[in-house]
Structures are given as structure tokens and as C-alpha cells.
Amino acid sequence: MPEPDDFVVTPYEVRGHIDYARLRELFGTQELSAELLAKFHHLTGGDLHPLLTRGVYYSHRDLAPVLDGFANGKPFFLYSGRGPSGPLHTSHLVPFDLCQWLQRRLGVPMYIQITDDEKFWARSGLTREETVFWGLENLYDILALGFDPKRTHVFFDSRSIAALYPLAVRVARKVPYSTVKAVFGFEPSTNIGLVFYTALQSVPCFWPSWAEGRSIPCLIPCGIDQDPHFRVTRDIAEGLGYPKPSLLHSQMIPGLLGEAAMSTSGDRPDNALFLNDPPEAVDRKVRNAFTGGRSTVEEQRRLGATPEVCSVWGLWRTRFAESEEKFREVTAGCRSGALLCGECKSQVLERVHEFYRRHAEAREKVKSWAESTIVTAAPKAL
């Protein structure tokens, strides 16, 4: 009899020590193989994004047809989203960093969904004003990563509903309550907005095909915890006459408090670096962050530390190691005991502060055009 798994990964809960290979088996997804990475490498002109080389993206569904199609002249588009419950933290950027890089390399359209309605339905403590406010704030942060204003389209749910609804109506008829109950674990007390919501989350997968009247494949980079949403979408896609969306799954980024994911729900603000944290807060959070270090300096010098469980290594890995060389250096130094946690934290903090400074500037610049990316009209009547 197999051992029971001691972790949980769903769109609404991530906990325990996640065995990512086992999680792929449980979800029935494919491994992001060296062969597929080579396809990426070839398509993107000979380089790979660090999130690909460092194994943060590690799983997929039907990636090969999208890459092969593109190589043969068939365009695809990117889609990812954000539920605006508060400020973004650095791990929220993982899907958007990859999307922005792919957009720049391949010139493909990007669709971003801001689910201000969903977050209002999912979190009883949030007001509508708050989810709309954070929706726009989050959008600035996302666009500031370097998205192309001409190729980036935003569904800000409550403002884009006229564009989304005709297709959502068709999607919703295909999804029985029993499916969302099973996939999301809804209770009798779940409100009818949240029950309906997955219909809206499916729409961007089909929208470009609908708008242009031809089949355009969709690629969704997202945390593997979001996979269940799109299993529903994939199940109904062909019945609506659209291709199933392809997925590229990232691992969860460990929280600064040593938890499985950088989630701050349940009032744990020190588990993540928010993009609107002032420099002192960034310093404090990193200085207090859980690491893979040993109890004493002597022991660490002698035995080395464990990068894989370290939240600071998570920062280097996802964003702050500026080169593969630096990433290898930090990782090796950690493992050998040559790099102690205090020094490692100082080094990463330099880079975090520098990123925050550049990001704040870029963020100011996108404000003039951010709202022009919001799609407000349906492309056709039905």
C-alpha cells in the first residue's frame, strides 16, 4: 500500500512538504522534459528564461503542439491572471515574468485576467472597492514587467464583462454544479457568484479564437495549484468548438516563514515580499526569513546548508540571481558552507532593493497606458 501523501495542493489550499514529482502523477500532467526545453531554446533564439533553466516550471499539459505549431507558423497566445485581494508579492510575478519573456521573444499576444469579482466572492472580508482598487494596482505591477502595450489585452472582469459574458454564457451551460463542487470542494454555503466564476475564468482561453473566427491555441503559464480550474476548461473546450488550452506549471515558491508557498492569507504578511513594502520591511522580512542553514556557524561551515528548503534560495532562484553563473555560485556556496546565511541575505537584499527601485520607475510609466489595455466590448454579438 502506498504511503499517504503529506501535502495538499488545490486552488484554495497549499500545505505540507510538496513532492512535485508525485504531484504531477496525482494531477496527471506531463514532465517538462529536456526535449521540450530544447524546443523552447530553439524557438526563442537560443536562450532560456531562468525560470525554465532552474526548474521552477517543471510540468505541462500539451505544450509540444503549441511549440511545434508556432515553429510551423501557427500563432498562439498567452493567458494568465490575478485575483486582486491585496498587493502583489514577488512570487506572484512568476507566471508574468515568463509570459513577458515569451511575448518579447516570440511577439505573441498576452491576455491578462484581473478577477476582481472572484476575489469579492471568495473573500468575505473584502469590499468591492478594495478588489477593484487592488485590481488596478496589481495591473500596474504586472504591466511594469515590460509587456508590449500593443500586444497585451486585459480582462478586468467587472469592467470587461460585456466582452466576456457572451462566451461565459455558453461555457456555463456546459458545466454542471457537480463538477465545480468536486473540483473546488464547494459547500452548500458557497455563494452563487463563486459557483459561476469558473465560467469567466475559462473565457480568455477561447476569446481570441471567438473574436477572430479561427482556432488559436492558448498557453497558460501558472502555478500548478491552478491546474484544476483549467481541467474544467479543457473538458468543455472541444464541445464549444475551441482548442483545449495548454498549460505550463510552476512549482510553488516557498514562503519566507518556511511554508510551502509564499501565501499571505491567514494574516501572515511576513511570509512574502510585497511589491509595495517599504525598504525597511523588505530588510526585516529577509533578515527574519527561514533558511536552510544550520544552528551554528561552525556547523554550517563544516556541513553546509540546504538550498532546496531555503526561502532565500527561493528568491535567488525565481528572480534575483542575475545570471546562471551567480545562481550556481550561490547554490554551491550554500551547499558547501562557504556562503553563510547572513552574507547570502545581504547579497540578495541588494538585488531586491535594486529591483524595487527599477520596478517603481517602470510602474509609474505604465500608468499612462494601462487602462487602454482593458477590453470592454465584445467582438461580435453572440
Next chain:
Amino acid sequence: MPEPDDFVVTPYEVRGHIDYARLRELFGTQELSAELLAKFHHLTGGDLHPLLTRGVYYSHRDLAPVLDGFANGKPFFLYSGRGPSGPLHTSHLVPFDLCQWLQRRLGVPMYIQITDDEKFWARSGLTREETVFWGLENLYDILALGFDPKRTHVFFDSRSIAALYPLAVRVARKVPYSTVKAVFGFEPSTNIGLVFYTALQSVPCFWPSWAEGRSIPCLIPCGIDQDPHFRVTRDIAEGLGYPKPSLLHSQMIPGLLGEAAMSTSGDRPDNALFLNDPPEAVDRKVRNAFTGGRSTVEEQRRLGATPEVCSVWGLWRTRFAESEEKFREVTAGCRSGALLCGECKSQVLERVHEFYRRHAEAREKVKSWAESTIVTAAPKAL
């Protein structure tokens, strides 16, 4: 122990011999008393609509505050709706006839909801193109009753979603799945669109108050089978800061085949007079209609017939008796045996054909302005 009731009345099913007094008890609504009719009589300048005098409207919730408020200078608005699954039949006009008369007498705004999304979700055999097509066709028929273009506002769900959605999002958070399951009898196989839908049906009750930023009472004339929808609305109204809608309930109009209601679902087109029936079909349906007559002429002359169970008397009662005098004459003649069913049918057919001719003309005239009544924008951002 009380006898079990041998009838069923819900938004999705009407059958059996309905005991309307008992139904009021079951639903917990109030009787439309002589005192309330007197208030109407006073407000509307000394006359009453036949649907009021003939007892078709017979039940209400909180009607008195609306009428008293209006008498004291506090405006209200009317709201009723239609699920566009096919052509309208004459019984569908019952709420709109009363609304049109009230609008003309009192100068109040009328809000009409055309639920093309709901019907697509509720009837798996209908396409989106069909529910949208019938939505517009039905709207022409409704407006042709004589609504004032300046005071009539239409929510055509899929075209008005930008106007409806901000408020629907707030409503939906207040309604747990368990409520709609209990009220509408939803099953696990019910699609998530239909689960969500009641949120949209509630919106027009609150929309004018939201748009104008002050509390405006809502009066909904509707068949008593629709009462459960608005019990949900009434339960959540005050939590959203809006007044509970008031209701005015009509009895079901018997079908031409002798059934409890003029419903044509389940493929019984001869149970109703559709407004797009050609004259031959109207003749055939009325000639074949179930009546309260006796087996033989001799018996009917001797014992009289029973108007209350007669579908043709239902036609006279709801629309085709042009005066109270004529209505009393037909009713008395039927009961005494002086008026035989064939003659009665000939007399009503004259009036039906005349109404169809006038209605077709009026219908052509509204087409030029019908779409201008459709509300497409939200009055404010949240």
C-alpha cells in the same frame, strides 16, 4: 391531518387543480383586499384595470406601502420580465397589461428584463441565437401594448450585462448555493449559469435606487409561480441597503387544453394562442379549446356550464371582454345555459382576431424605437 394538496406551483412547474386561497397560505402572501383595490381606484383616477376587478390579480406582498407612498409623493417603479424561449402567448401579457395601464395612469417608470441568458441555461434544446431572436421578438410584442418610450427601460440580459453586472456581483455574494437549491430544486446536474441566474433577476429591483442614489420602491406584477424568485431577492435586499420589492401576484390562466396554466412547454402548442399564430391556427385552437360546457346542448341549456374551469372564459376574463358589462353577460349566459360554447367561441374569436390585427400594427410601429430602450451602461463604476 390536512389533506395533501393536489397541485404544484413553482417557477419551473405548474400542475393540478390549483386552490388559490390555499396557495397564498402556502406561500405566505397577503390577499389583494377590497381596501387595497380601493386605494388603487383612488390613485388611478377612479377606474380599475379588468385584471384587478376580475380577480386575476389576487395576492400581494407589501403592496400598501407602495400605494400609500405614491399617494404621499414618493415615486415607485414597475418591473416585470420575460424568458424568451419562443413566441409570446396571450397569457404572457397579463403582467405587462397591468404594468402598461399603471404606467399610463401614474406616469411611473417601467423596467423590463429579457432573460435570454436564463432561457439558454434552462432549456438545453435552445441555441443562443434562438433566445436572442425571441428576446427581441418578445420585446416588440411587449412594447406594442402601449408602453411610453420615455419611461420604459429594458435589461436585455446579454446586451445589458455591463449595466447589470456590478450590482449582480454584490447580490451573488449574499446568496448561498443552499438557498437556490432549496428554492428552485436544483440538482447536481444543474448548470452553473442557472445557479447564478437569480442574482441577475434580482438586479432590476435595486437598479433604479442604485442609479439614482436614493431608495425607490419596486413593484413587480407577476404570476404567483414567480414568487419564489423574489423571496430570495426580498431576503437579501436590506442587507444591500435597498428596499424589499413589493409583489402583485396573478393567478395562472388556464390552458386551452384544460390544463392549469397556458404553458406550451413539453410541445403542446395548441394549449395557448401565440401572438404569431396565423388566423387559421387561432380559429382551430379556440374551436378545439376545452370548455366548462356539458356533454349535450340539451343538458347545457338545462343545467348551464361552469365558467371557472373554462379556457375560453379565461380568454374573456384576461383580455377579450371589452367591458365589465360584456364580461358579466358572458359569465351569466354561460352559467345559465343561455350562451352555448360554439356561440361563445365565435364571439371571443371576433375579438381575438381584432386584437391580433391592432397588435400587429402597433408592433410594427415600436420597432423603430424598441432597441433604444435597452440599457447598456452602468450608471456608475461600482
